[in-house]
Amino acid sequence: MSQHQPSDLPPYRAVLVVDIKDYSGYQGVEHQSLSEQVPEILAATFARIGRPEVWDEKSFHDSTGDGYAVGLDPRRLPLLIDPFLTGLQQELAHRHELATGTAAHNPVRMRVSLSVGPLTDTGHNLLGDGKGTHRVEAHRLVDAPAVKELLERTNPTLTFVAAILSERVFQDAVATGYTGVDASEFTPAEVRIKQYQGTAYLYLSRASGDALANGLVPGTAPVAPPAAAPVDPPAPAAEGNRSRGGMGDLHEVSGTIIAGNDGSVQTGDGQQIIGDPGLAVHNSEFTGGIHQSAPRRKRGRRP
Template sequence: MTTPQDPGYTGVSELPPYRSLLVVDMKDYSGAPGRHHAHLNAVIPEILQRAFARCGLETLWNETTFSDSTGDGYAIGLPSKRLPFLLNPYLGALQEELAERSRTLVAAGFSAIRMRVSVTVGPVSDSGANGVSDGAGDARVELHRLLDSEPVRDLLNRSGEVTRVAAIVSARAFEDAVAAGYTDEDPRLYVPAPVRVKRYQGQAYLRVPLPSGDLLASGFGRKPSDSDEKAESKATLSAAVTPTVQADDHSRNRRGGIGNITGTVNSLVTDPRGPVNTGSGHQYVSDRPDTHEPR
């Protein structure tokens, strides 16, 4: 019997451990004064830890197998079995923690904090020592592509200040934790959204613990902007009125001309000496009123 140590298995390797992954990003971090950045960098993981404690899951913070600051955000890895808790009750607890912490920050001269959150699950490197290369893999790439995607950014842009958290969940995490019933939530609380960021393309699910503003009026789906509607209208109009033109030399009179035009044309300017032929009959425009024949 062959074993993974046999030469025939060269190039094949075991999967790294599956981990539940969460990353957050502070909205408008770059808009804060530079002198505030160091404080915000330190307070973000503190907020995440306090949110675990708020919902009675403080021990989960101690189970993180790796963590990583992104400056304006923070990423953590947990055992895969902890995935459901990152969605329920953690997202709601993070909303509450940010609301309370923002009041304190504003009183101290800082800006209120709102966050985008991304959650997924998959195999990533994990040495157990929180090394610099821990958390690497396709699942980690997906985690950050989802966080940077337009659908989740749009949620915060269209919501009021009361909405502190907008989350996006990978299809795998949704199917494993939500659709399978482990989060004890109605799956209809999650809104499907296609995602395309750089070379990443996939389906994801949006979740907002406390919707407000236009999210209540119009839902989670992005409303077409004026520029989108104008571009679409222009493309439709262009397709409708663009004629097919074939040039005709008209060498007999050594004049340029237009042989055939198909499509809808709003106006046509031609040589007054004609001829212009439309339809199945003949219509000639000429500078000689006594004849329908061209010169």
């Protein structure tokens, strides 16, 4: 028997982690202001989508320096994907529109990761809360090259958010249809960073630049099928052995054609054409002769 005593499983929590793109590229004097803005932006986003109470429900939460980490009820996972990611995109775009000075040329852009699993949580936001494998996973994902490169390949004044979901989040909340976003809008990517390895799913609520042209992972953009070659319309079907019209076609007609004075044409093979025999023959593949019949005279009484 094992000497290890079983432990109670911590409660399941959804983990939302955000990082500011190129945080280290800002001057040191700006770091405090940027860090303080992040929770304000998140709170404003929940208000923007009409769900401010979700931000108030957060359990553990703390700054990561260049970002923020939040623990939430896992039932909120679908909402954290949609409409939260779109709301965050809109909130950052709105702030960029209002920016002045150097900030107008250097918009705040974010990477977002979502994970879910058992994490310590006393409900009092203590130092030991929010600890566990899936918290580590969320931080590894937000730093993954795949999501960094994705945001880099977008237009900096159009796309402000790039998201990456753990496989568990994707399977539980997206593939099952609980979100308002179709599973086909996500692109799988293999992630290997430090000791972490797994499949994650990339998402943009507003695609632009090379990511729009070539896919969230280069080479994954849908390719339009080649245009079908034009097809000649089929020849009109014959109406029995009788065709009408001065420009009708005669195909593979051989023998003698007898053209009546009334415009009828009697072919050697029994077909009859009503119309101008000259035009009919002109449009046919015909070999043989044409005889025009003389008009019949009406018989009269002798005096």
